[in-house]
Amino acid sequence: MTKNIKYTWILSLLILFSSCSKLDLKPTDTIDAEKAYRNMNDINLGLTGVYAQLDYALVGINAIISDEVMLPAENTVSNTDAHRWLYTADNGSVTAPYYSYYVAIDRTNRVLAGLDKITVAAADVATRDRYRGELLALRAFCHFELLRMYGSAYQSGALGVPYMKASVISYPARDRFEVVAADAKADLLAAKALIPSSFDDKTRVTKIAVSAMQARLALYEKNWTEAITYASEVISSMPLATADQFPDIWTDANDQEVIWKLKRVGDDEKIGDLFYRQASKIVLYAPSFKLINSFDQVNDIRYKAYIKFDNTRGEKKSAYLVNKYPGTALAPGLADIKMFRTGEMYLIKAEAEAESTGDAAGDLNALRAARIKDYVPVVFAGKDDLINAVYTERFKELAFEGHRFFDLKRRNLPVQRLPEDAINTSGAIRLLPTQAQYSLPIPALEISVNKNTVQNPNY
Structure with missing residues (x-):
């Protein structure tokens, strides 16, 4: 052994032993909950960071890959692969929300962990409980939106998304649709008990906003009884905007019938x-x-x-x-981005009634009467006629709010564009439920890194 090699070998052993003796030290590139969240102000800042992570991605995805919009010839500056249904697992225009929503979820879990570790004065207990309620509701909301985007189908047994209840480094498998729905329902029930009815800040999650989340989730579960119950809770608390008020919702001149919005x-x-x-x-x-x-x-x-x-x-x-x-x-x-409105609740209730009691006409006609001058109530021939009318009304009422593609997927219907809406799409007129792009892909990077996950069918 040469002199240089011997010294190198000895130095390596010293470094190894030194490193091993320090493995019990906390990592220096992370901030643990005890240090990051020391008081209620820190918790509120962390909660604000969760809200800040949410954006209008779902509005864009639903409009662009459905039949809500068409591609004009003047658009030569943006990526149009999503509108042409050419996206793959490498296409950020449809996979980016996967990461952004899990960032919001991770932030939520970190703040919840911090909340568990702090001691608060008696005067702050109610605020602490409300913060916890908001966080649990946001965790449920984010997972459900991920399920709407990346679930292979909206039915029991279908591939869903991992429901993350803690901020951990792991390789989570995809939970099934019913597991994600059940976990989200549990978080929403807990949240509802913690948020006081007196809290009415529409830029944050209120008790009535939790009811709206429960109604939407029940609709996707096809739990018609719960959908009617929760939608009714919202309707009784938050009336529809009048004809004069409605246009001003979109300029933020008023927020009538807005249940929750992102500022x-x-x-x-x-x-x-x-x-x-x-x-x-x-x-x-x-x-x-x-x-x-x-x-x-x-x-x-x-x-x-x-x-x-x-x-x-x-x-x-x-x-x-x-x-x-x-x-x-x-x-x-x-x-402001309108996340939930009373108009949606009328349509949820109408659809659930059409699927169960058959008595949907009243709610559908009430919504139309609020939106259409001199509207004459319609008598529907039967269940199919009623449900088709509800979906047509959802197409109009909820346009550009992040629902259309998911609505078609809920009924296993194709995306069908008019020929005049597809003149610049290279023939992208009809997207069938059997095609890969009918479900958004799990990001390719997630597939390559996470050994326990799988891709949606046909990609």
């Missing part, structure tokens, strides 16, 4: 830019003619609130624009 304040949070690029005046995605034609354009107050017609934009420019998030003159396109 948007900065230029990088402009939901209007999803459809219309303000700086360059380019329509990225225009309302589909299928959607436009579904409205009574004269009497339905939703038409002008959702869709703008401007035939002065010039040749080869779309005359139709999404008008649902116009913002203000000082901040065009900047508007």
